[in-house]
Amino acid sequence: MATRSTGSSRAELIADTALTLLAERGMRGLTHRAVDELAGLPQGSTSNHARTRQALLEAAVRRQAEREARVLTPDEMPVGAGGRGTPVDALALALHRYLTGHPELLVSRYELALEATRRPELRAYYDETGRRFREPLVAMMTAAGSTAPERHALSLVAWCEGLMFSCAAGSYHDAVPSLDALRLGFTELLRGMLGTPDDRAADQLNR
Numbered sequence: 001m002a003t004r005s006t007g008s009s010r011a012e013l014i015a016d017t018a019l020t021l022l023a024e025r026g027m028r029g030l031t032h033r034a035v036d037e038l039a040g041l042p043q044g045s046t047s048n049h050a051r052t053r054q055a056l057l058e059a060a061v062r063r064q065a066e067r068e069a070r071v072l073t074p075d076e077m078p079v080g081a082g083g084r085g086t087p088v089d090a091l092a093l094a095l096h097r098y099l100t101g102h103p104e105l106l107v108s109r110y111e112l113a114l115e116a117t118r119r120p121e122l123r124a125y126y127d128e129t130g131r132r133f134r135e136p137l138v139a140m141m142t143a144a145g146s147t148a149p150e151r152h153a154l155s156l157v158a159w160c161e162g163l164m165f166s167c168a169a170g171s172y173h174d175a176v177p178s179l180d181a182l183r184l185g186f187t188e189l190l191r192g193m194l195g196t197p198d199d200r201a202a203d204q205l206n207r
Helices: 010-025 032-039 045-049 053-072 087-101 103-116 120-143 149-168 179-194 200-206
Strands: none
Touching: 010 032, 010 045, 010 053, 010 103, 032 045, 053 087, 053 103, 053 120, 087 103, 087 149, 087 179, 103 120, 103 149, 120 149, 149 179
């Protein structure tokens, strides 16, 4: 059931409840009435906030992005040499945090992504919110010395997406990798993309 956090606005409560319904019941279970009932709101409250199904889905996509941003930018980033965490540490920690602490967000993400393939008007909205996650990865790959940051960022996203799906809904749903395993996976992936014969470029990832 959706929970009302202290100080949560009604708009946030409605969007959070929509995500809960998507994770628990799928797209068919997301209705204005179901949101009212699960959130404990007077009948018609969700319709007053989001009059159409498109508006409700857009609110869900927006809230999905907001909640994912908090998960994927942890403030407990490990500190490495030079007083800062490494990209490998950051990526491994963020992904481990997502996989172990927020599996329901992964399910609602896939429901929304699939619906966006059927609704062009939602597709544009979904893609726009997704840019906030892709652009920092491109910047990270550029800073790490990538000769093709856009392509390497796509490979990194694809690797993460595949791992998330496998652990959330695929055959590895009961075998989430440890933080150390994820760190090793990112190290191998990034070294393969950035490494030189003597691995000088790849070593920059851990400085």
